[in-house]
Amino acid sequence: MDIRSIIAPVIQDREALEEFADALSDRAPQIENDVARLKKTPADREITADLFRAIHNIKGDASLCKFELGAAIAHPIESMMSRFREGEIPFSDLLAELILLTIDRLELATDALLARKSLENLHLGELVEGLEKLAQIPAAEVDHHCADLIELVTGFASVIGDISSRPPRVATPKSEQKNASTDLHFFRSLALQLESRSPLFKGRTMRILRLALETNKAAHLAVDPVQLEAAVYLHDIGMMLLPEAVWLKVGKMTDEDKLALRNHPGFAAGILQRMPGWEAAAEMVAQHHEMPNGGGYPKELQSSEICPGAKILSIVDAFEAVMLKHIHRGKNRSVLRAIAEINACDTQFAPEWIAPFNSVIRKTIES
Known part of the structure; x- marks a missing residue:
């Protein structure tokens, strides 16, 4: 051939x-x-x-x-x-x-x-x-x-362990960020409420948080870890303001479903924008479905317009989504095939963050 x-x-x-x-x-x-x-x-x-x-x-x-x-x-x-x-x-x-x-x-x-x-x-x-x-x-x-x-x-070895759902070690908020610890506790409680809406989401928040913080650490903490933690907790909370028939749907989405989903980053970012001290987290949440080639939503931003935290969040959120994409087939997708799919999506993610993310996955292989 x-x-x-x-x-x-x-x-x-x-x-x-x-x-x-x-x-x-x-x-x-x-x-x-x-x-x-x-x-x-x-x-x-x-x-x-x-x-x-x-x-x-x-x-x-x-x-x-x-x-x-x-x-x-x-x-x-x-x-x-x-x-x-x-x-x-x-x-x-x-x-x-x-x-x-x-x-x-x-x-x-x-x-x-x-x-x-x-x-x-x-x-x-x-x-x-x-x-x-x-x-x-x-x-x-x-x-x-x-x-x-x-x-x-x-690009990866054939055997990869699971991604842990245990809470990772998180950064201590700076003293000048008033009530940050209290806010984070509240944000986390909202994320866990979202998890409770479907058994498929069990452990999701901690897996995403672990991958996001470790990817940021691999890039020498280019993003404020406290703001990133808040963004992880709230990035999908806007889903709860959409009809459950849309965001808990199994199988392929219709064009109408996809259009409705475009609203959820704005809902979540709006919450953070109204709370002093969380402006950076709000920006990450608002932009976490943008793509470097301008093909994302809601504003079709180009790579230079997307903040680093949103680029991290985009990758780890997509990785979790790929892991669950075929859950209706009766089994989770392996970590190997999920990370391989993420790496195959050459225009969807920021290339400067794929390498740190891959290094985190490789640590999982070696552990």
């Missing part, structure tokens, strides 16, 4: 690609579920057949829709499942993670093509070449090759 058709595929039929995207969206949950079940009971022939069939159907859908990239990605995975089905190779944790990463990449690539965005950061050429080699190598080398390919495509 011409590698150029993978790196920069030409969309011959947009309607057909949309049909493929819909079919993939339906099949991906089944694949995640089957992979999780097969890891627990690898001898189950019925689950093996289900997973093989799901991958085979993705390849068939791609061929039917004339989407070469989809077929190129699915075919070697199908070959690996065939080898497993015949007892030639085991269904290891590394193979399972690689299959899920591959489906993630295919979903990201399809969405990017439909949105007319670049595929450059997805490393699809390396992925397809690696999968083709994997389908043919000796059984004893499969796990080693899986680990190498995962690291090549994502």
Whole structure:
């Protein structure tokens, strides 16, 4: 296959690609579920057949829709499942993670093509070449090759621990910031109220706070940690002023839902703006959905107009959202695939903050 058709595929039929995207969206949950079940009971022939069939159907859908990239990605995975089905190779944790990463990449690539965005950061050429080699190598080398390919495509080692939900150590407010400790306690109580609205949010506040403070620390405290802490607590509190049917919705959002969500940063920032001493936190909250390329909201700011704290908050908030994005499929997304997706979104986040964030994740790997 011409590698150029993978790196920069030409969309011959947009309607057909949309049909493929819909079919993939339906099949991906089944694949995640089957992979999780097969890891627990690898001898189950019925689950093996289900997973093989799901991958085979993705390849068939791609061929039917004339989407070469989809077929190129699915075919070697199908070959690996065939080898497993015949007892030639085991269904290891590394193979399972690689299959899920591959489906993630295919979903990201399809969405990017439909949105007319670049595929450059997805490393699809390396992925397809690696999968083709994997389908043919000796059984004893499969796990080693899986680990190498995962690291090549994502930039991270294949095993990453969980992000802790325990409260991190926070900074002591400066004495001149009157009532700061009392305010922070109140802000935190509001954040925990938001968490209580859905079991999916349990531990969310502390995970985001930990990542935000550690990322700021990795950049030598470029942002006032007390203001950043306040921003973490309140950045999504405006959600509670929207209909629950919008912000607690499972699955894809409508255009109307997305339009309603654009209001929540302003609601939260408005609270902070009316409290003396929290102006910097208010700015972070107001801007945390802005993007360096001007594609964010609510004001479509450019990178130079977005404050550093908002750039940190944007990354860690998106990371948490990616972790929960597929919760309706029955399992959390792994930290590895979540961080890989964040790094693949080349225009959504400030590049000067991606490196400190990655260093924090790497510390998680080593701990």
